[in-house]
Amino acid sequence: MSTASGHLEGVPAAEVEDVELYHPHSWVTKYVFSQDAKIIGIQYALTATAIGFVALVLSWLMRIHLGFPGTFDFITPAEYYQFITMHGMIMVVYLLTALFLGGFGNYLIPLMVGARDMVFPWVNMLSYWIYLVAVLVLIASFFAPGGPTGAGWTLYPPQAILSGTPGGQDWGIILMLLSLMLFIIGFTMGGLNYVVTVLQARTRGMTLMRMPLTVWGIFTATVMALLAFPALFVSCVMMMLDRLLGTSFFMPALVVMGERLSHEGGSPLLWQHLFWFFGHPEVYIVALPAFGIVSDLISVHARRNIFGYRMMVWAIVIIGALSFVVWAHHMYVSGMNPYFGFFFATTTLIIAVPTAIKVYNWLLTLWRGDIHLTTPMLFALAFIVTFVNGGLTGLFLGNVVVDVPLSDTMFVVAHFHMVMGVAPIFVVFGAIYHWYPKITGRMLDEAMGKLHFWVSFAGAYLIFFPMHYIGLLGVPRRYHEIGEMAFVPPSAHTLNAFISVMALIVGAAQIVFLFNLAWSLRRGKPAGGNPWNAASLEWQTPETPPPHGNWGREMPVVYRWAYDYSVPGAPQDFIPQNQPPAKAAE
Amino acid sequence: MQSIAQGHRSAEMRRPDGIEGFVSDWSSDQRAFKNVSWGKAMMWIFLLSDTFIFGCFLLSYMTVRISTTVPWPNPSEVFALEVFGTHLPLILIAIMTFVLITSSGTMAMAVNCGYRRDRRNTAILLVVTAILGASFVGMQAFEWTKLIHEGVRPWGNPWGAEQFGSAFFMITGFHGTHVTIGVIFLLIVARKVWRGDYDTGRPGFFTSRKGRYEIVEITGLYWHFVDLVWVFIFALFYLW
Numbered sequence: 068m069s070t071a072s073g074h075l076e077g078v079p080a081a082e083v084e085d086v087e088l089y090h091p092h093s094w095v096t097k098y099v100f101s102q103d104a105k106i107i108g109i110q111y112a113l114t115a116t117a118i119g120f121v122a123l124v125l126s127w128l129m130r131i132h133l134g135f136p137g138t139f140d141f142i143t144p145a146e147y148y149q150f151i152t153m154h155g156m157i158m159v160v161y162l163l164t165a166l167f168l169g170g171f172g173n174y175l176i177p178l179m180v181g182a183r184d185m186v187f188p189w190v191n192m193l194s195y196w197i198y199l200v201a202v203l204v205l206i207a208s209f210f211a212p213g214g215p216t217g218a219g220w221t222l223y224p225p226q227a228i229l230s231g232t233p234g235g236q237d238w239g240i241i242l243m244l245l246s247l248m249l250f251i252i253g254f255t256m257g258g259l260n261y262v263v264t265v266l267q268a269r270t271r272g273m274t275l276m277r278m279p280l281t282v283w284g285i286f287t288a289t290v291m292a293l294l295a296f297p298a299l300f301v302s303c304v305m306m307m308l309d310r311l312l313g314t315s316f317f318m319p320a321l322v323v324m325g326e327r328l329s330h331e332g333g334s335p336l337l338w339q340h341l342f343w344f345f346g347h348p349e350v351y352i353v354a355l356p357a358f359g360i361v362s363d364l365i366s367v368h369a370r371r372n373i374f375g376y377r378m379m380v381w382a383i384v385i386i387g388a389l390s391f392v393v394w395a396h397h398m399y400v401s402g403m404n405p406y407f408g409f410f411f412a413t414t415t416l417i418i419a420v421p422t423a424i425k426v427y428n429w430l431l432t433l434w435r436g437d438i439h440l441t442t443p444m445l446f447a448l449a450f451i452v453t454f455v456n457g458g459l460t461g462l463f464l465g466n467v468v469v470d471v472p473l474s475d476t477m478f479v480v481a482h483f484h485m486v487m488g489v490a491p492i493f494v495v496f497g498a499i500y501h502w503y504p505k506i507t508g509r510m511l512d513e514a515m516g517k518l519h520f521w522v523s524f525a526g527a528y529l530i531f532f533p534m535h536y537i538g539l540l541g542v543p544r545r546y547h548e549i550g551e552m553a554f555v556p557p558s559a560h561t562l563n564a565f566i567s568v569m570a571l572i573v574g575a576a577q578i579v580f581l582f583n584l585a586w587s588l589r590r591g592k593p594a595g596g597n598p599w600n601a602a603s604l605e606w607q608t609p610e611t612p613p614p615h616g617n618w619g620r621e622m623p624v625v626y627r628w629a630y631d632y633s634v635p636g637a638p639q640d641f642i643p644q645n646q647p648p649a650k651a652a653e
Numbered sequence: 654m655q656s657i658a659q660g661h662r663s664a665e666m667r668r669p670d671g672i673e674g675f676v677s678d679w680s681s682d683q684r685a686f687k688n689v690s691w692g693k694a695m696m697w698i699f700l701l702s703d704t705f706i707f708g709c710f711l712l713s714y715m716t717v718r719i720s721t722t723v724p725w726p727n728p729s730e731v732f733a734l735e736v737f738g739t740h741l742p743l744i745l746i747a748i749m750t751f752v753l754i755t756s757s758g759t760m761a762m763a764v765n766c767g768y769r770r771d772r773r774n775t776a777i778l779l780v781v782t783a784i785l786g787a788s789f790v791g792m793q794a795f796e797w798t799k800l801i802h803e804g805v806r807p808w809g810n811p812w813g814a815e816q817f818g819s820a821f822f823m824i825t826g827f828h829g830t831h832v833t834i835g836v837i838f839l840l841i842v843a844r845k846v847w848r849g850d851y852d853t854g855r856p857g858f859f860t861s862r863k864g865r866y867e868i869v870e871i872t873g874l875y876w877h878f879v880d881l882v883w884v885f886i887f888a889l890f891y892l893w
Contacts, residue, residue: 186691189860263695267684274682297705313808314819332721
């Protein structure tokens, strides 16, 4: 083996510029104001988990109120709307986006592409701290006069900033918008890092088409986020001006309580277009990293190379591109030219093609594989099932004529929770069980993991499957109380109570998970460097957990893709990416 | 500080041109854009993202201009000045545009001098660019003051649709902020050039990375972008 800059047969010469790693000297610069992408990733993940737990508790409060009307009357209608809004916003933006891109992106990208760190560690550090401020501003709105905003997570004007909406004329909406703007600024700093690291800081031999699909998913999602978040940023600026300065970007002429407001001539639909131009890509910003990670989990734990790797990469890229031209399918009920409805329905259904290709490829990877039903694998399999389930109802809702009657029912709630709530969260869990040994050097407890899995998986189905049925009956979403309606049979009320009980149980199962995380940190089984016998680069670090700089003296050199499992004739059932060809053939 | 060198770019590889070159670069290892530094790549991607910001601002402006039911004030009259008794429509905007485009010229010259390691001229040209940028912001402040005195507010104006004032203050304000940030960065870079930081490789205060003359070009990318955005604002807001 020669030095990193030296000549190796069949490997291009090193061309990446000199890196000067920042070397921390104190505990504070090492673990608090850290510039190490791995520490930043963990900070992102812990913050996101903490705020996600708040959102989980909010969902309990909503569920007990919906399930047992009249029993929990301390939850007022205003509070119910506030819970809905904050639950949605936190889960989508502050938990899933931050966890997949800020958490897994930071931890895995440099390790998987063979870099020492992100390209701009200082900017990366700033990204986390701005994200933390955004989260704190969001939390502050719970304690502000009037409480957080209750405008629904889509914050539609004009109601979002009117006095009838909780937080509309108080602090709630202002803090929400401020927090979102901060999040976007912080994310942009991180996002530029992820993209440039993938494009320009790979190690020798690491071509784009040798990257694990995890990196492809996170990379594509980050590019999308850099193009989609501007729309949200701009709409937040304009709504802030509407609210604070009395401009009328989104506000038409209005009469409130018999009094004519000073607003005039704005376009509420403009917000919807901007919001969903962000909001739809956002779905895939969450889904694409999940697609990528799940591909790797399935391949490792089924000991098979991923089926159709190139197809998988192109499917990710095509889904990313298509998701920018489907946004108005969230606006069918807002009314639009029928030709537009036709256009957006068509593009929406076209996305099903690359998505279906991915699902088939996952199944074909499993086909005749040596499947190890470890906890990460179970979560990966659960992802496929729940994602297909949510995807199929997506085909219903993508059609204008089906969407219009279903749009404001629980059917939609069931759909999006299945497809972008439960499914990506399962991938998060699977990924944590999978990479926890690399991060801490210890395995998570399998027994607790299995318990966590089965309760979560079965529970998720018991919560969201009946919800489709309730939605088809016409039970509306976003209602504080359903009350007595002629078309809602008593069975629907029983089901509602059942769903609520299940939600509490599934929520409680997450405490097992949190306990497992803490318990295994000290008492988990020592993992060694590569407990899953995985081929990708992050498992080949000289030390586990990898220290600052990741690779010690010598940068790894990559000779193959990340999926050489069960190669005929090879001594082991996997060949690490950095194994030279001569050695692999021995 | 321990420095971990990953080795220099070895002898220039011969690469095919055109589409073939593009494909071979993207299918190669290490980097997709050959000979593009990390900093430059990051600036280009940031500018792409920023393009979407200004694109959304301008599209929103056009949307509210359509959605409002009240007539839109005539910009060439609103932005007219009386100079020595002569009524000159858009004169100030014309001067502002001229100044900003001139500053792009001096910026380009600064980049050129930077690559010739001409420390003195690089610094001078950067300062000239910053002065031109600052005078642009100054003229914008004058324009704002004048309009505010005439009664234009974000929530209303004497001549017609209130969205005129909202869009005007928001878009020019956002662009002016970009110019101001650019001026600050130009001055910081000019100081570093003048002090010889890029010749000695003195590490940055925050990042502790060595500075290089390429920083001048990266700042230039941002500056030209801000200039280009102004052309679109000029065309879509003032001329329409």
